Amino acid sequence: MQIRRFRAPDMRQAIRKVRDAVGPDAVILSNQRLPTGEIEIVAALDYDGSLPSSMASKRPSAPRAEQYADPSSDYLERIERAKQQTAPKVTAPHSEPTHQNASPQFNMPPLAEDKEDPRVEEALSIRNNDSAKQLREMELELKNVRAMLEQRQQDAVQADSKVNIVEQRAREKLKGLGLSDFVISRLIDDIDLKGREDDWNRLLAHLADYIPVRSSSSELKGCIAFMGPTGVGKTTSIGKIAAQHVLKHGSDGVVLITTDSYRIAAHEQLRTFGRILNVPVEVVNEYSDLNEVLAKYAHYSLVLVDTAGMNPRDSNLERQLLMMKRARASLKKILVLPCTSQRQVLKTVVDVYSQVQLDGCVLSKLDESASLGEAISVVIEEGLPVVYIADGQRIPDDIEPARAHNLISRAVYTAEHYSQLYGSLKYGS
Secondary structure, three states, rough: OEEEEEEOOOOOHHHHHHHHHHOOOEEEEEEOOOOOOOOOEEEEEOOOOOOOOHOOOOOOOOOOOOOOOOOOHHHHHHHHHHHHHOOOOOOOOOOOOOOOOOOOOOEOOOOOOOOOHHHHHHHHHHHHHHHHHHHHHHHHHHHHHHHHHHHHHHHHHHHHHHHHHHHHHHHHHHOOOOOOOOHHHHHHHHHOOOOOOHHHHHHHHHHHHOOOOOOOOOOOEEEEEEEEOOOEEEEEEHHHHHHHHHHHHHHOOOEEEEEOOOOOOOOOHHHHHHHHHHOEEOOOOOOOHHHHHHHHHOOOOOEEEEEOOOOOOOOOOHHHHHHHHOOOOOEEEEEEEEEEHHHHHHHHHHHHHHHHHOOEEEEEOOOOOOOOHHHHHHHHOOOEEEEEEEEOOOOOEEEEEEHHHHHHHHHHHHHHHHHHHOOOOOOOO
């Protein structure tokens, strides 16, 4: 007797495989579901109703995972039931009928040719339709999500591009004022630019907030020393401030002091101011002490000290700085910075004179400068308060207390004036 095994995803396909391979006379000995989920059918060909000697004398061992179950036990049970029932052989419709005394056996039932149960077909159709509908809905939803994400990405790119253009234009205009990259980056980071016409005014207003100015709005009083390199306008600034004070309060209580004993007749200009204003002038040299002179006029309301103008690399500058360090604590130190100098030169001056703990600065020569941004950047970066701004040689008119918004307005005006003058730049437009 020949035995063959057939596997299929389900029972119907397994029976069809048996019928196609063996024929309608095949006898099914056993069937089982494998661990893989498939159906295995054991079928016999030329079945004679008895077990092979090898199968009768040996029981099958427990199946391994990679083996298929031995159909012997199922086969014996089926033979026993067949003998009790004496069931006739079942054949296909076109096969010959069997005799009643034929050996009991299980023949493979006839298999319909490509016919499905209408109810099964209907159920499968409904299920397939539902699955296809859900799949289409999921595909549509995914398309919508993808379109939304792509639109958001496109909007973000456009927004970034617009912001970059707005920031670039703002940087160019701020650069036209002469501001440093540090100050410009700080402004751009602090202001949310909208691409509107008021962005420029908002930037300028915020820039004005950065500028440190003297907090008190009252006029300058007490002992004040004006320091700085040669030719920055120290003596002229002292003459302007002294003249304003004399015009307002009279000449009593005002004294002018100079420590410049290095240049020939360096104190003559200050003496000329003293004679015009009718105020005393004192000269501090190697034979006198600054603190003694300051103590002599301690009761005066305004004591203005003019120091020697020296290059930051001058060896005599250390002596001047040492004199200021040893001066009375009441002496305020004001640094005069010309707006005509380069930013790096101004920073060097501030670094050198910061040894004496500066109390503020005067921005001079605004009328001679082509750009105020360099000086503005230095005072912002160094945190040096601006006390006065001086913009001419007229005494006492061309000096005034510093106001941040006025200084920014002057910076914008200066940039526009020189852009029109040379026709090459368009600052602040």
